[in-house]
Amino acid sequence: MARILVVDDEVGIRELLFEILYDEGHTVELAENAAQARAARQRIRPDLVLLDIWMPDTDGVTLLREWGSQGLLDMPVIMMSGHATVDTAVEATRIGAVDFLEKPITLQRLLKTIHNGLNRDKPVSVPSAPGKPTTAITADAQNPMATSADEKEPEPVDSVPEQKPGLSGNISLDQPLREARDEFERVYFEYHLARENNSMTRVSERTGLERTHLYRKLKQLGIEARKRSS
Secondary structure: OOEEEEEOOOHHHHHHHHHHHHHOOOEEEEEOOHHHHHHHHHHHOOOEEEEEOOOOOOOHHHHHHHHHHOOOOOOOEEEEEOOOOHHHHHHHHHHOOOEEEEOOOOHHHHHHHHHHHHOOOOOEEEOOOOOOOOEEEOOOOOOOOOOOHHHOOOOOHHHOOOOOOOEEOOEEOOOOHHHHHHHHHHHHHHHHHHHOOOOHHHHHHHHOOOHHHHHHHHHHHOOOOOOOOO
């Protein structure tokens, strides 16, 4: 899954995109303006950016041009707008955007565009020292730390717990993916709530979710966050 930065000044759209992309298994960072987008771009180095064109401080095309001039367009950027002209979309594409989404965005179109953006074949150049060739990294690059199965030391038989077919822990693998994921998330959040004595602040830090999204996720899973014991 990918790290996706969503930049939009409308809170409703940010939250909706967060829910959709989070449910798809992505890690999502939100920004409501260009200033927050710049900071997030440096902090998390996103795999893809959804960038709104019309924003109050700096518009998306200007921010895109800024990233391009600074050599920061090393990730696919998909522009979004509900009232952009064809010329604006063409200009954004010329600067470096990989696609354009017109609001209101349909779920199928959103997921397909993100899939295409994440799986594009365009290599990303990595700066090299003077006199040395530049290395290109593509989506097919292998992990240099990975070892083959023959190089791994055999694990003692008695250390491997017996698993029933179709089960992973207490979660059945024979059920639909969404139900299995909900079951896993329920166990995951209940574990962290118990571990942190129901401190929402610490659970938020542990899980990497903002408190607002954490409360929404717990409600969605039917988990009641009990008051901390004194």
